[in-house]
Amino acid sequence: MSKIRAAKVIVTCPGRNFVTLKIETEDGLYGVGDATLNGRELAVASYLNDHVVPCLIGRDAHRIEDIWQYLYRGAYWRRGPVTMSAIAAVDMALWDIKGKVAGLPLYQLLGGASRDGVMVYCHANGVTIEETIEAARGYMAQGYKAVRLQAGVPGLKSTYGVPKDKKPYEPADADIPTENLWSTEKYMRSLPALFEAGRDKLGWDVHLLHDAHHRLTPIEAGRLGKDLEPFRMFWLEDAVPAENQAAFRLIRQHTTTPLAVGEIFNSIWDCKQLIEEQLIDYIRATVVHAGGITHLRRIAALADLYHVRTGCHGATDLSPITMGAALHFNLSIPNFGIQEHMHHAAVTETVFPHAYSYKDGYMHPGEAPGHGVDIDEKEAAKYPYKRAYLPVNRLEDGTLYNW
Ligand code: CS2
Ligand code: MG
Numbered sequence: 001m002s003k004i005r006a007a008k009v010i011v012t013c014p015g016r017n018f019v020t021l022k023i024e025t026e027d028g029l030y031g032v033g034d035a036t037l038n039g040r041e042l043a044v045a046s047y048l049n050d051h052v053v054p055c056l057i058g059r060d061a062h063r064i065e066d067i068w069q070y071l072y073r074g075a076y077w078r079r080g081p082v083t084m085s086a087i088a089a090v091d092m093a094l095w096d097i098k099g100k101v102a103g104l105p106l107y108q109l110l111g112g113a114s115r116d117g118v119m120v121y122c123h124a125n126g127v128t129i130e131e132t133i134e135a136a137r138g139y140m141a142q143g144y145k146a147v148r149l150q151a152g153v154p155g156l157k158s159t160y161g162v163p164k165d166k167k168p169y170e171p172a173d174a175d176i177p178t179e180n181l182w183s184t185e186k187y188m189r190s191l192p193a194l195f196e197a198g199r200d201k202l203g204w205d206v207h208l209l210h211d212a213h214h215r216l217t218p219i220e221a222g223r224l225g226k227d228l229e230p231f232r233m234f235w236l237e238d239a240v241p242a243e244n245q246a247a248f249r250l251i252r253q254h255t256t257t258p259l260a261v262g263e264i265f266n267s268i269w270d271c272k273q274l275i276e277e278q279l280i281d282y283i284r285a286t287v288v289h290a291g292g293i294t295h296l297r298r299i300a301a302l303a304d305l306y307h308v309r310t311g312c313h314g315a316t317d318l319s320p321i322t323m324g325a326a327l328h329f330n331l332s333i334p335n336f337g338i339q340e341h342m343h344h345a346a347v348t349e350t351v352f353p354h355a356y357s358y359k360d361g362y363m364h365p366g367e368a369p370g371h372g373v374d375i376d377e378k379e380a381a382k383y384p385y386k387r388a389y390l391p392v393n394r395l396e397d398g399t400l401y402n403w
Contacts, residue, residue, distance in 0.1 A: 002027055002061045002101060007053045007093075009035070009045050012380035015345035016172060017041045017388060018319040018352075020375050021048055021089035023097065025061050031096030032375050033089035034288045034325070037081055038172055038317035039389050047086045051075075056090065062101075064094045068294045084266035084291045091292025092325050092371065099370035105355075106325070106371045110293070110332035117362030118330040120314070120341035121146035121209055121234075125162050128152065129194050133201045143360035146207035146234060146338055151194050155186045160391055160403045161213055172317065172388040182393045182401050184216060188224055195231040207234035207338075209260075214241045214402040215393070218250035225255025234338070235260040235282055235311065241402055242270070248279035258282065263313035266290050268299045275306050282311035282337050288322040289313070293329055300333045309337030316342045320352035324373035327356050327365035339363065351379045 003026040010020045019035040035044045052071060059067060071087045072078060099106045107113055122139045124147045126132035132151040139147050150161045158180050163171070191210070198208050210233065216224060221239035228236065237260040240247055251259065260282035265271055266289050274280045283303050290296050300310055310333065312326045323344075330336045341363060344352075354373040355366025366372045393403035 033092030222254030
């Protein structure tokens, strides 16, 4: 028994907004969990502060599954990104504590390492194809075995996924969302040339990925997947919005390009049909938005039965705590596929010291007890919350569209 003495929510903005839950036990240990939901951060902070923290005090920190069920079933209102991010934060903090009590890195509690390292992919972005290829070359020189290629679309002024001013990530940069224009026709015409150049200039010994950010219809996605088949992509991500899981049947009927989806999923119910019907190849749900280690393991176990591998979301709006927790998860499960790796800003790293590291295309969670990521509260206090939104997307006739 290790009684929970206190729990607090820390909101900080070192480069971008992060919400962290810190749980302390009566025997003087603590664990931290990520609760960041980009653009809706304070909703999760309130959910935790007002509704979860009071229910945690006095509970046994070791009863991770029981506390998970208590927060999920007990709330009556199930699922949804706010609820599941809050539960995830509790879950991550409790696994962190258990690891510290055991004196073992989290992956050891999850069954031990199934591989030596976690293959990661990075983002090569550019306004032009040449710029994107140049960026990919730079990453390959650092040892990356897998690179996501995104380039500006000729005829569209700005596109989400292609950062402005050569910034290294896609910042949520506006107090009120800025508006981009979108044209599927222009995009679909431009993309094969990017991957043709990719294979031509980068060769065949690198995995190439692409994110379509839910902007296509199923039949368009089928056609794009077919057009990209000659380039043997690792995956085409988020081809269509995935609320209607059956929509992926149509894409599958038309292309053998591997499909990835799920960064906005928050429970196993969002991907049950996609997995059981083998409509996808990679599931992108990750620790913070899909109910923590406890729930993500359940998703991965289901996926394993159907030849679906994991490809956890790892953008910079997920805090280093999620990256650390995901790396332990990735190292331990049998059906790991790949992990996304976007570099956090240096200032983010000062607030979240961590044991994980990158070397030659692979990451490793490190050997620190627990998940190995901490929060420096003094540093965190220097960066107050700042409202910031991602852009929205409109079609050229003004219709609001998916970004
Ligand atoms: C993207 C993310 O990493 C990805 O694949 O889709 O940048 C995503 O847009 C953000 O995490 C949204 O918060
Ligand atoms: Mg994505």
